[in-house]
Amino acid sequence: MIKAWALVKMPQVITKAAGVTYGKRQKALEHLARYAPEQISIRLERERNNEFDRNAVAVIATVQGKGSYCMGYLPRALAAFVAPLMDAGKAVQGLFRRVKGLYEPFMNYGLEIEVKL
Numbered sequence: 001m002i003k004a005w006a007l008v009k010m011p012q013v014i015t016k017a018a019g020v021t022y023g024k025r026q027k028a029l030e031h032l033a034r035y036a037p038e039q040i041s042i043r044l045e046r047e048r049n050n051e052f053d054r055n056a057v058a059v060i061a062t063v064q065g066k067g068s069y070c071m072g073y074l075p076r077a078l079a080a081f082v083a084p085l086m087d088a089g090k091a092v093q094g095l096f097r098r099v100k101g102l103y104e105p106f107m108n109y110g111l112e113i114e115v116k117l
Contacts, residue, residue: 014097017059017072017111028069029109032061033099039064042094042113044074046086055083059094059113071111082115092117 020029032040043060050056057079062068074082086092093116100110 011117013078013115015075015078015113015115016100017113018075019072020110021108022072025069025071026109028061028071029099029111030102032063032069032071032111033109035063035066037096037098040096042096043068044082044086044092044094044115046083047073048087053079055079057082057086057092059111061096061111074115078115082117085117090117 020026041062041064043062045058045060047056047058048054053073053076055076057074059071059073060068061071073079082092095114095116097112097114100112101107102109
């Protein structure tokens, strides 16, 4: 669990997006892995009306000149801290780090991002 004091002392956190196996997100991550990191940007978008998590923060990846796709969400514990900050108008930035996984045939892709306050 992310503690508020940890984010105050260290205003960036490296985390993995949650929910990356839902829908067509694995295919989207496979596609995303083909692009250079400089071509990929991450946007964090608050979803106040999300029926599963009132603090939901979507992780949206954009490839330059290609379009955007929701790759998943911030982990629940991190979103519980970040969502009120976003609601209060604080700038919260998402940065692409890498697509992880699929080292073995049974493994899924994952998305590692950096969250900066």
